[in-house]
Amino acid sequence: xxxxxxxxxxxxxxxxxxxxxxxxxxxxxxxxxxxxxxxxxxxxxxxxxxxxxxxxxxxxxxxxxxxxxxxxxxxxxxxxxxxxxxxxxxxxxxxxxxxxxxxxxxxxxxxxxxxxxxxxxxxxxxxxxxxxxxxxxxxxxxxxxxxxxxxxxxxxxxxxxxxxxxxxxxxxxxxxxxxxxxxxxxxxxxxxxxxxxxxxxxxxxxxxxxxxxxxxxxxxxxxxxxxxxxxxxxxxxxxxxxxxxxxxxxxxxxxxxxxxxxxxxxxxxxxxxxxxxxxxxxxxxxxxxxxx
Amino acid sequence: xxxxxxxxxxxxxxxxxxxxxxxxxxxxxxxxxxxxxxxxxxxxxxxxxxxxxxxxxxxxxxxxxxxxxxxxxxxxxxxxxxxxxxxxxxxxxxxxxxxxxxxxxxxxxxxxxxxxxxxxxxxxxxxxxxxxxxxxxxxxxxxxxxxxxxxxxxxxxxxxxxxxxxxxxxxxxxxxxxxxxxxxxxxxxxxxxxxxxxxxxxxxxxxxxxxxxxxxxxxxxxxxxxxxxxxxxxxxxxxxxxxxxxxxxxxxxxxxxxxxxxxxxxxxxxxxxxxxxxxxxxxxxxxxxxxxxxxxxxxxxxxxxxxxxxxxxxxxxxxxxxxxxxxxxxxxxxxxxxxxxxxxxxxxxxxxxxxxxxxxxxxxxxxxxxxxxxxxxxxxxxxxxxxxxxxxxxxxxxxxxxxxxxxxxxxxxxxxxxxxxxxxxxxxxxxxxxxxxxxxxxxxxxxxxxxxxxxxxxxxxxxxxxxxxxxxxxxxxxxxxxxxxxxxxxxxxxxxxxxxxxxxxxxxxxxxxxxxxxxxxxxxxxxxxxxxxxxxxxxxxxxxxxxxxxxxxxxxxxxxxxxxxxxxxxxx
Numbered sequence: 001x002x003x004x005x006x007x008x009x010x011x012x013x014x015x016x017x018x019x020x021x022x023x024x025x026x027x028x029x030x031x032x033x034x035x036x037x038x039x040x041x042x043x044x045x046x047x048x049x050x051x052x053x054x055x056x057x058x059x060x061x062x063x064x065x066x067x068x069x070x071x072x073x074x075x076x077x078x079x080x081x082x083x084x085x086x087x088x089x090x091x092x093x094x095x096x097x098x099x100x101x102x103x104x105x106x107x108x109x110x111x112x113x114x115x116x117x118x119x120x121x122x123x124x125x126x127x128x129x130x131x132x133x134x135x136x137x138x139x140x141x142x143x144x145x146x147x148x149x150x151x152x153x154x155x156x157x158x159x160x161x162x163x164x165x166x167x168x169x170x171x172x173x174x175x176x177x178x179x180x181x182x183x184x185x186x187x188x189x190x191x192x193x194x195x196x197x198x199x200x201x202x203x204x205x206x207x208x209x210x211x212x213x214x215x216x217x218x219x220x221x222x223x224x225x226x227x228x229x230x231x232x233x234x235x236x237x238x239x240x241x242x243x244x245x246x247x248x249x250x251x252x253x254x255x256x257x258x259x260x261x262x263x264x265x266x267x268x269x270x271x272x273x274x275x276x277x278x279x280x281x282x283x284x285x286x287x288x289x290x291x292x
Numbered sequence: 293x294x295x296x297x298x299x300x301x302x303x304x305x306x307x308x309x310x311x312x313x314x315x316x317x318x319x320x321x322x323x324x325x326x327x328x329x330x331x332x333x334x335x336x337x338x339x340x341x342x343x344x345x346x347x348x349x350x351x352x353x354x355x356x357x358x359x360x361x362x363x364x365x366x367x368x369x370x371x372x373x374x375x376x377x378x379x380x381x382x383x384x385x386x387x388x389x390x391x392x393x394x395x396x397x398x399x400x401x402x403x404x405x406x407x408x409x410x411x412x413x414x415x416x417x418x419x420x421x422x423x424x425x426x427x428x429x430x431x432x433x434x435x436x437x438x439x440x441x442x443x444x445x446x447x448x449x450x451x452x453x454x455x456x457x458x459x460x461x462x463x464x465x466x467x468x469x470x471x472x473x474x475x476x477x478x479x480x481x482x483x484x485x486x487x488x489x490x491x492x493x494x495x496x497x498x499x500x501x502x503x504x505x506x507x508x509x510x511x512x513x514x515x516x517x518x519x520x521x522x523x524x525x526x527x528x529x530x531x532x533x534x535x536x537x538x539x540x541x542x543x544x545x546x547x548x549x550x551x552x553x554x555x556x557x558x559x560x561x562x563x564x565x566x567x568x569x570x571x572x573x574x575x576x577x578x579x580x581x582x583x584x585x586x587x588x589x590x591x592x593x594x595x596x597x598x599x600x601x602x603x604x605x606x607x608x609x610x611x612x613x614x615x616x617x618x619x620x621x622x623x624x625x626x627x628x629x630x631x632x633x634x635x636x637x638x639x640x641x642x643x644x645x646x647x648x649x650x651x652x653x654x655x656x657x658x659x660x661x662x663x664x665x666x667x668x669x670x671x672x673x674x675x676x677x678x679x680x681x682x683x684x685x686x687x688x689x690x691x692x693x694x695x696x697x698x699x700x701x702x703x704x705x706x707x708x709x710x711x712x713x714x715x716x717x718x719x720x721x722x723x724x725x726x727x728x729x730x731x732x733x734x735x736x737x738x739x740x741x742x743x744x745x746x747x748x749x750x751x752x753x754x755x756x757x758x759x760x761x762x763x764x765x766x767x768x769x770x771x772x773x774x775x776x777x778x779x780x781x782x783x784x785x786x787x788x789x790x791x792x793x794x795x796x797x798x799x800x801x802x803x804x805x806x807x808x809x810x811x812x813x814x815x816x817x818x819x820x821x822x823x824x825x826x827x828x829x830x831x832x833x834x835x836x837x838x839x840x841x842x843x844x845x846x847x848x849x850x851x852x853x854x855x856x857x858x859x860x861x862x863x864x
Contacts, residue, residue, distance in 0.1 A: 284670065
């Protein structure tokens, strides 16, 4: 089943020497493999990619992918990614964070980067928990689910990253699942990376240690692929409706995709990347004359 | 020192700023030294704005309480400044619009029918500002041609008819004084300077310093009194090939600047105390990941929202200690516009050489007042520190971002360059940047980061500036924008026969303990002058252990006047 033809490249070139610290059975292993395979499939070189990591179990992917990487602060992988992209648009910039990081403390940055359409691929490992801090409720925790900090069941309506991305004019909005066929997850991530603009890939995964509700079997009973249906991701309003589907049926794949100008491509002064510019200024005297 | 203090007062939106600026530049272009100090409340229309223009032959150091000429665009301006008017001061106003009554028989009232003359010039009430300006120029004896030039530049975009109305109004105001009043201000000043002088604010000087220092990325969130840095750089963004980004909050501002710094671009952030508070976590991030960063905190009175449009220097201890855990930073405080330029330019070298955050402290008084000065000479060269090229990386068996070096500084690689792939990490990390929890590695990395201190202490020059002789009895100490008032106080005291020297502390981290101790050990009395309630620098100097420190403190949102310092010293 997992022949080379099926999987494509495995992304060995992006391996590091560090051993993962995730629990056995964690969905992050599948996401990690899909990311490395995607980078390799796209013929990207290690030095051409910059990854900005959040803090948490997902953020701990920082030690595991051989590219230029920066392990940032909780909730702040996106503004760092934005600074990187604006400095050097030649880099492929990816941000990786968990659901607490991305949709709690980091939610505002998520909205702003979507609005600005900064060309960053945002891979969110969405397990409905703050796992590294041992199992608190997260913004995406299901209604009624009991966690360490929702002892009687969560009463907060869960955050929907897809509808929020759509409402923020996100130009690529998608959902994956760690239990998808590996080649499908890889292809989804490839498509997101190739998309010019802000791409969200909200990857659902179980947390085998702290989440007894959204398990692999729970998901497998419910998920279905959008591209196996008549659904086409070219209508934001239809996508908004589709994105609200949750419960017995959970759609996976690309909900919406469109092309619009990125923020950084609308900077006519970037005839050279910022990082390639000469630091010396020749007309300082002229600038000072303006104050005379 | 001969000087003339003129205040233009009126509600926000009535032209106070434009009259003040044109008056100041008429004087600066005539070769006078000018200081423009503006007071404004936190609102957009109404309230009371006051633009103080101090004109002198020699360099003017600081604002002054005393007012020689008061231009009242409303009654409130008179009431608020009446008690500061010197004997026989002049008051200019339009008594059709503004009714003034006063018990002071010594004052000279110059009624100028601003609106009437504006209309006569073919304009409307708003052109009364040019009438007022003309009147002031006549009273003070400044060259009207300079003002014509300024009007042409200011209204160039609005067209010839707007220019000509303003010029006519200016002339009518000017002639009105000549025709109507015989008594003028006899200030006996002659202009000294032959060179073209800039009339520039601290914020603008900082922005120029950043440009000169190779900065290509500026991120900010609007916050008084730092916003004018953003406004200036946004105007120059396209011309200079920079990115100037206003972001959603101060947290994204500093994190984006760290992303840019990490990606190899000199980045700069401007804010005030409240915004800096939001940036504190990221300060530690820059230090731990060893990413270059420069942040300007343009202070205003706190705590919390405080007095948004006034001045104070009460964030010193905060900035020195901001951030959890142990890490190094450089903190520097310019004291005048020239230092705003040079220190800002140099701070980018510090950030990249030592791979850590640099915090610059300014304040509303320095940032938003205007000072005449010679065009800046760029004193520093651009030094980027240890950055490995593609070839150097290729020669390495394996690149280690945080390898151990004698001086604590590990060479950086720039993202996008082959062979330099590495992890920068907010977690404690090993030489490769991988997260680690091992005790020995932790100690080695922490010690490595702290090794930079020795280098910084040795290499950073001019941590203090010293004015006067080492043998003096009295030592005055200050930091930041109090420089001007202290220098003027020093002159006043010297003229009265006192022996006084002055230590201006410029670099506050690493703190120049040795240099300061050496000087104060031979002083009889030490005064630390600060715009804050608790005497934050005074505490640090007291901590050096040698002697009693007398404190001269001001925390009413206004800058020090030299006279206040002198008075308090005489009272001690």
